[in-house]
Amino acid sequence: MCLGIPACVVELDACEPGLATVDVSGVRRDVSVALVEDPAAPLAKGDWVLVHVGFALARIDERQAQETLELLRQGLELERELEELRRTAEAAR
Amino acid sequence: MRYVDEFRDPVLARSLAAEIRSLVTPGEVVRVMEVCGGHTHAIYRHGLDELLPPEVELVHGPGCPVCVIPMGRVDDAIAIAETDGVTLATFGDMIRVPGGRDSLLQAQARGADVRVVYSPLDALELARDEPGRHVCFFAVGFETTAPATAITLLRAREEGVSNFSVFCNHVLIEPPLRAILETPGCAVDAFVGPGHVATVVGSDAFRFVPEEYGRPLVVSAFEPTDLLQSVALILRQLAQGRCEVENQYTRVVLPEGNTLALAAMAETLQLREDFEWRGLGVLPRSALGIRDELAAFDAERLFALPGRRLEDPKACSCGMVLTGRMKPWECRVFGTACTPERPLGTCMVSSEGACAAFFSYGRLRQPREEVTVGG
Numbered sequence: 001m002c003l004g005i006p007a008c009v010v011e012l013d014a015c016e017p018g019l020a021t022v023d024v025s026g027v028r029r030d031v032s033v034a035l036v037e038d039p040a041a042p043l044a045k046g047d048w049v050l051v052h053v054g055f056a057l058a059r060i061d062e063r064q065a066q067e068t069l070e071l072l073r074q075g076l077e078l079e080r081e082l083e084e085l086r087r088t089a090e091a092a093r
Numbered sequence: 094m095r096y097v098d099e100f101r102d103p104v105l106a107r108s109l110a111a112e113i114r115s116l117v118t119p120g121e122v123v124r125v126m127e128v129c130g131g132h133t134h135a136i137y138r139h140g141l142d143e144l145l146p147p148e149v150e151l152v153h154g155p156g157c158p159v160c161v162i163p164m165g166r167v168d169d170a171i172a173i174a175e176t177d178g179v180t181l182a183t184f185g186d187m188i189r190v191p192g193g194r195d196s197l198l199q200a201q202a203r204g205a206d207v208r209v210v211y212s213p214l215d216a217l218e219l220a221r222d223e224p225g226r227h228v229c230f231f232a233v234g235f236e237t238t239a240p241a242t243a244i245t246l247l248r249a250r251e252e253g254v255s256n257f258s259v260f261c262n263h264v265l266i267e268p269p270l271r272a273i274l275e276t277p278g279c280a281v282d283a284f285v286g287p288g289h290v291a292t293v294v295g296s297d298a299f300r301f302v303p304e305e306y307g308r309p310l311v312v313s314a315f316e317p318t319d320l321l322q323s324v325a326l327i328l329r330q331l332a333q334g335r336c337e338v339e340n341q342y343t344r345v346v347l348p349e350g351n352t353l354a355l356a357a358m359a360e361t362l363q364l365r366e367d368f369e370w371r372g373l374g375v376l377p378r379s380a381l382g383i384r385d386e387l388a389a390f391d392a393e394r395l396f397a398l399p400g401r402r403l404e405d406p407k408a409c410s411c412g413m414v415l416t417g418r419m420k421p422w423e424c425r426v427f428g429t430a431c432t433p434e435r436p437l438g439t440c441m442v443s444s445e446g447a448c449a450a451f452f453s454y455g456r457l458r459q460p461r462e463e464v465t466v467g468g
Contacts, residue, residue, distance in 0.1 A: 003131065004289055004315075032214060034244050035354045050292070050345060053184070053234075054212025055241040057354065058292050058345045071316055080444075084185065088211040 004050040004057065005072070005081050006065035007031065017090055022051065025069065025078065027085045056061060102318055110144045111154055116328035117148035117257055122412045124150045124280050126417050128270065129287035130445025131315050137319040137450040142184070149324060150419035155269040155373065156287050158234045159443035160187045160415055163369045165194030166262055169398040172230045173260060174205040175304030176396060180223070181260075182216035183231035185209045186443045191436060197231075210213035213245040213259070220249075220257035229258045229392045236293040239263040239381060240354035243361040246390055260392035260394065263362065266290050267301065268379035269370060274306045281417060283327040285320065286312035288342040295350025296340040303336045314342040361387055363377050369402060371439060372412030411438035414447050421448040428452055 007022035018034045020043065031044055036056045043049075048065040049056035059067075072078035103243035117123065127133055133153045139361055142151050143300040155161055167190050174181035174197060181197070188197040188207060199206040206226075210216050232242045242259060249257045266287065273279060286299050291312045309330040313323035323341045330336060340346055361384055368380030383391040392398075405411060408426045413419035421427050421440065431437035433449050440446035444453065 013114075019302055031212075032241075032244055035240055035351055035357070037353065052289065053238050053241045054214045055244065057237070057240070057289070057351060060345060068316070084209075084211045088215050 003072075003081060004052050004068075005078075006048055006060060006068050007051045007056070008062075008065070009033075009045055009049065012043065020056070021085065022049065022056075024051070024085060025073075025082060029054075029085050029088065041088050043048045105318050106144070106321060109318060109325055112325050113149060113321065113328060114146045116325065116332050117146050119148065122148050122150055123328065123331065124152050124276045124282045124417075125285060125324060126152040126154045126273070126283075126418075127285040127313075127320075128154040128266070128446075129285075129290065130160065130443065130450075131289065132285055132287070132313065132320060132452045133157070133411060133447050134445050135315050135317060135320060137454045140454075141317055141320055144321070145324065149328070152281055153414065153421075153447040154284075154417060155237065155273070155370070155415045156266070156290070157415075157440070157443050157445045157447070158238070158264060159184075159190060160411065160439040160446045161264060161269070161370045161372065162187075162190065162233055162262055162439065164192045164370065164403040165399070165401045167196070168194070168401060168403070169197075170260055171200045171205070172399055173229050173231070173392055173396050174200050174207050175203075176227075179228055180206040180208060180219060180226050180228045181231055182208045182219055182228060183212045184211075184233065185230060186445075187233060189436065193401070215243050217245050217249055217254060217257055220254050221252075224256055225300050227256045227258065229260055229396075231260045231262070233262045233264075235264055235266050235287070235290050236354075236358070237287075237289045238350070239358050239362065240293060243354075245359035246361045246387055247357065249390055250387060252418040255389075258390050258392040258395050259383060261362070261381060263381040264368065264370070265379055265381065266294070267298070268376045269373055270302065272373050272376055274302070274308070276416070281308065283308050283331065285323050285327070286310045286338070288312055288314045288319075289344060291340075291342065291346045291350065292457040293351050293354045295348050296346050297348045298336055298350065304336060307325050307336055309336050309339070311339045312342050312346055314345070324437055349415045360384075371405065372415035406437055409438040411440045411448075414438075414440050421451040424448070 007024045011021040019030045020033045032055045050058045220228035311323040311326045362381040363384045410424040436442045440448040
């Protein structure tokens with residue numbers, strides 16, 4: 001639950017303001033981006049964020065995002081987190 | 094060297110390990126506490142402890158939020174879950190934590206409506222979907238997850254969701270660090286600071302460690318080479334007679350933290366006078382409750398809770414492990430009466446608990462052998 005997962009923004013204001021649809025290794029779900037909003041540099045499609053329990057807590061660059069994902073993939077952490085994401089993303093539909 | 098090859102950058106890992114070896118004085122042990130459970134997990138998963146010279150001893154800290162929740166609070170959550178018409182939602186790690194009698198998982202088997210959610214927003218969604226039931230979110234976590242609870246509370250108020258509440262168990266990182274530093278005979282020489290907590294609170298929030306207690310602290314990211322680099326930065330400070338907060342995780346952590354997250358927490362949560370921690374006892378001003386303005390969403394005001402203080406089982410040494418005074422394998426029940434499948438203590442429940450991390454990577458005993466690393 002404390003694990004930070006890199007995710008790529010695929011759609012903004014998906015269904016309501018402050019939420020964005022993100023993609024983590026092919027799994028999509030809505031997360032809150034309220035904590036990384038910056039009027040001077042609005043979040044855009046293709047941006048990467050670090051997600052904790054459904055909230056983007058920081059913006060990160062794509063290279064570090066991919067590296068972190070690769071490392072998580074080698075362990076079981078990513079699989080476990082994706083399982084949670086899939087389960088809850090389906091429940092939300 | 095079976096572990097180094099798994100690193101993304103084995104060359105960098107080797108050179109960092111060589112630098113660390115060059116910075117220690119033979120026979121002089123430096124005790125470095127990694128505060129965060131995520132770091133503990135990474136250390137065991139990648140065998141970092143085996144890469145370090147015997148002069149660097151890693152001590153596991155109190156930074157696993159599941160592990161520090163006392164049994165009495167689990168019983169309170171079970172009492173909420175067993176109330177008619179109530180759904181209790183929480184993170185997957187929490188449902189197996191043993192309370193005084195049993196766990197939320199066992200309460201679920203007895204018929205209580207306990208649901209695992211990925212995010213507090215999912216719990217709010219449950220409340221919207223089932224207006225006939227009351228949905229209570231059992232919130233745990235340090236400052237990393239508290240902003241999520243804060244924003245969820247703000248949304249609930251904004252939308253006027255009247256069948257939603259939060260059983261708030263958010264804890265703060267500073268009080269347990271002070272408690273450990275103020276323990277007579279505290280043998281911790283330096284700290285690896287928690288990268289994700291620091292994302293929220295900022296690296297400056299840890300300045301009290303060098304300034305008031307004279308111990309270096311390096312805020313660290315979570316990859317193996319990050320952790321090795323943080324240990325090297327600590328040893329460099331010690332070698333040069335410096336004592337400060339350094340930030341190894343500059344790619345994410347700002348000195349001031351995430352100000353939006355801190356503002357959301359300040360708007361919704363308030364300091365409790367005190368809070369009981371597993372292993373550390375009652376610490377003043379160490380946890381957050383829900384602000385009076387949001388009382389309508391506060392499960393502690395909505396439900397009659399047992400609120401009992403329970404002693405840990407005698408055989409369980411979680412308290413010693415959480416404060417770095419005992420290693421997982423030194424506990425009498427480690428790997429025998431206490432395993433991840435049937436945990437006695439909280440450190441064996443969460444994958445970030447020191448005992449579970451140690452057990453999961455197949456290391457029932459500390460293999461403290463001399464490791465030679467090329468370079």
